[in-house]
Amino acid sequence: MSQSLLQNSKTLIVKVGSSLVTNNGEGLDRTAIAAWAAQISDLVKLGKQVALVSSGAVAEGMQRLGWKKRPVEVNELQAAAAVGQMGLVQMYESCFAEHGLHTAQILLTHEDLADRKRYLNARSTIKTLLDLNVIPIINENDTVVTEEIRFGDNDTLGALVANLIEADVLVILTDQQGLYSADPRKDKDAKFINFETAGNLALEQMAGGAGSLVGTGGMLTKILAAKRAASSGAHTVIASGREKDVLLRLSAGEAIGTHLKSSQIKTLAKKQWLADHLRIGGRLVLDTGAVKVLKADGKSLLPIGVIEVQGSFERGDVVACIDENGTEVARGIVNYNSQESTRIMRKASSEIEKILGYVEESELIHRDNLILI
Numbered sequence: 001m002s003q004s005l006l007q008n009s010k011t012l013i014v015k016v017g018s019s020l021v022t023n024n025g026e027g028l029d030r031t032a033i034a035a036w037a038a039q040i041s042d043l044v045k046l047g048k049q050v051a052l053v054s055s056g057a058v059a060e061g062m063q064r065l066g067w068k069k070r071p072v073e074v075n076e077l078q079a080a081a082a083v084g085q086m087g088l089v090q091m092y093e094s095c096f097a098e099h100g101l102h103t104a105q106i107l108l109t110h111e112d113l114a115d116r117k118r119y120l121n122a123r124s125t126i127k128t129l130l131d132l133n134v135i136p137i138i139n140e141n142d143t144v145v146t147e148e149i150r151f152g153d154n155d156t157l158g159a160l161v162a163n164l165i166e167a168d169v170l171v172i173l174t175d176q177q178g179l180y181s182a183d184p185r186k187d188k189d190a191k192f193i194n195f196e197t198a199g200n201l202a203l204e205q206m207a208g209g210a211g212s213l214v215g216t217g218g219m220l221t222k223i224l225a226a227k228r229a230a231s232s233g234a235h236t237v238i239a240s241g242r243e244k245d246v247l248l249r250l251s252a253g254e255a256i257g258t259h260l261k262s263s264q265i266k267t268l269a270k271k272q273w274l275a276d277h278l279r280i281g282g283r284l285v286l287d288t289g290a291v292k293v294l295k296a297d298g299k300s301l302l303p304i305g306v307i308e309v310q311g312s313f314e315r316g317d318v319v320a321c322i323d324e325n326g327t328e329v330a331r332g333i334v335n336y337n338s339q340e341s342t343r344i345m346r347k348a349s350s351e352i353e354k355i356l357g358y359v360e361e362s363e364l365i366h367r368d369n370l371i372l373i
Contacts, residue, residue, distance in 0.1 A: 005235040005259050006250040009168035011130070013234075014040065015053040015158035019175045020241040021088075022056050027063030028087055034095045039247040040135060041099035046251065049130040051165070053138045053158040054092070060084030085139065092137050102134045107141035113160050120316045120333070123164050124361070130165070155221045159228035159236075166266060166368070170229040171250070172222050173241035178258030179219055181206050198230035198260035226260040233266030235259065280331065282311025282338055283320045284345075284364070291323050294330050294372065300363035301332070301370060303352065306345040313338045315360065321370075332370030335361040 006012065016036060023029045040050045058077060061084030062070065071077055085107075093103045106126060112118045129136050140157050155172055162170040182190040196203060207220035219238075226236035239246055239257025250256055286294070290305025301321060313319055314337045321330040336344065336356075341364060344352050349362040 003253045004250045004255050005237055005261065006169050006171070006247075007253040009048070009235075011049045011051075011165065011167040012043070012169050012171060013051050013053060013158050013162045013165075013167045013229075014171045014173065014247065015154055016055065016173045016241060017154070017175065018055040018059050020173055021054060022059045026059070028056060028060050028091050030091060030095070033091050034098070036247075037092065037095035037099060037101075039245060041096065041101055042248055043251060044101065044133055044135075048251070051126060051130065051136040051138060051161060051167070052092075053154050053161060054088065055139075055154050057081045057084035057088050057139060060087045088139075089137060092135075096135055102132075103137050104129050104134050106136045106138045108138065108157065108161075109141045112141075113164060117314065117316050119164065120335070126161070126165050153221075155225040156228065159225040159234075162229040162234040163232040166232055167229075167234050168266075170225070170234050170236045171247070172225065172236065172238045173246065174222070174238065175240065175242060176219070176238075177240045178238050179203065179206075179223070193258050194255060195259050195261065198226040198236055198262050203260075223260075230260070230262035230264060233262050233264045235262050280311075280320050281313030281317030281334070282309065283322050284309060284334075284341070286321055286323060286329070288324070291329055294321070294370070298367060300367040301330075301365040302349055302362075303341070303344040303347050303364050304349070306341065306364060309338055309342045309345060311338060315340075319365075321365070328373050330370055330372045332365035334365055336364060 021029060021033055021036070036052070040052065043050050058070070058080045061080030061082065062068075064083050064087065065080060067080065071080065085105075089103070089105050096103050106122070108122060112122055126136050138157065138161055140153055158170050158172060161167070177192065179193040179196070180190040181193065184190040193203075203223045204220065207218065207223050222238050226238070229236050237250060237257055237259050239250065243249070243256055246256055284301070284306050285308035286301070286305050287307050290301065293299045293305065294301060307324070313334060315335060317334055318331055319334045320328050321332065322328050334341065340356055344355055344364075347355060352362070353359045
């Protein structure tokens with residue numbers, strides 16, 4: 001393999017560390033952020049969809065509050081993040097506006113991604129923004145997290161977002177060139193790792209300690225993030241954000257940094273997850289036409305094709321789709337709970353709002369969340 005994993009990718013999660021958006025931790029660096037906005041704008045023009053996971057809120061908050069030393073108390077870290085987030089979003093919005101692009105602030109917690117309803121809502125919001133060519137600026141909602149804010153957490157968040165929207169590639173930009181077999185600052189024989197498979201345990205064993213004082217915490221966090229992203233079929237690139245036009249060069253095929261390839265094929269990863277999902281929330285009985293559309297045409301399941309709802313389930317549960325003989329033909333993540341599904345079955349999607357008073361999705365199960373059995 002000699003070319004960048006970004007070259008043929010459509011959806012990217014780009015994570016930039018604090019050291020790449022701040023003046024050595026002393027507030028935000030507008031020149032740097034403007035450069036990221038310019039590169040991402042060019043990627044959008046190439047037809048790519050980009051979500052940005054950006055550190056820097058705490059550093060900006062510290063600068064605004066006049067704090068020279070990063071606090072250790074959680075409440076002070078949360079206060080700094082709350083203050084700094086204002087400046088971070090304002091700067092990204094103004095820099096992207098110069099390229100005719102809007103931004104949107106997305107603050108997430110791990111609980112948002114653990115709860116199925118909130119997971120689906122976050123997924124729908126981010127995917128809609130990307131379809132609108134709006135750049136989501138994503139960060140952890142530091143003001144409400146209950147555990148200590150850790151260095152490197154945005155690496156994990158980037159991987160979770162890659163899983164959330166099934167991105168093609170997670171790009172982790174740092175102040176290091178990529179992965180080495182040992183710490184190059186201590187071992188002159190350390191070898192640079194260009195290509196490897198995400199999840200290789202040898203990578204975790206080779207990972208060193210903490211990186212810069214300002215930025216995220218070492219390469220181990222990034223290796224584990226790549227492993228997490230690979231579970232949904234996303235590849236990971238770890239590269240230096242100091243490289244000129246790094247995103248554009250990666251997109252053009254240049255193999256900069258360390259490329260960690262997922263061994264999972266994206267569609268197979270989801271199929272395996274759904275197929276192995278033992279806890280089925282309920283069943284939807286489909287008419288002959290709906291079965292044919294799912295099998296032959298690969299379409300979404302619409303309410304009009306459902307003739308019976310069996311069991312009790314919530315939005316976001318995995319349900320089985322069965323034919324009139326009771327044979328399972330598919331399973332997927334349902335957009336409406338069992339009571340709502342019962343009310344809208346046999347109805348056209350255009351009638352959902354009239355029946356329920358609102359519309360979550362026009363499909364009962366979107367084709368992206370549905371796997372044939």
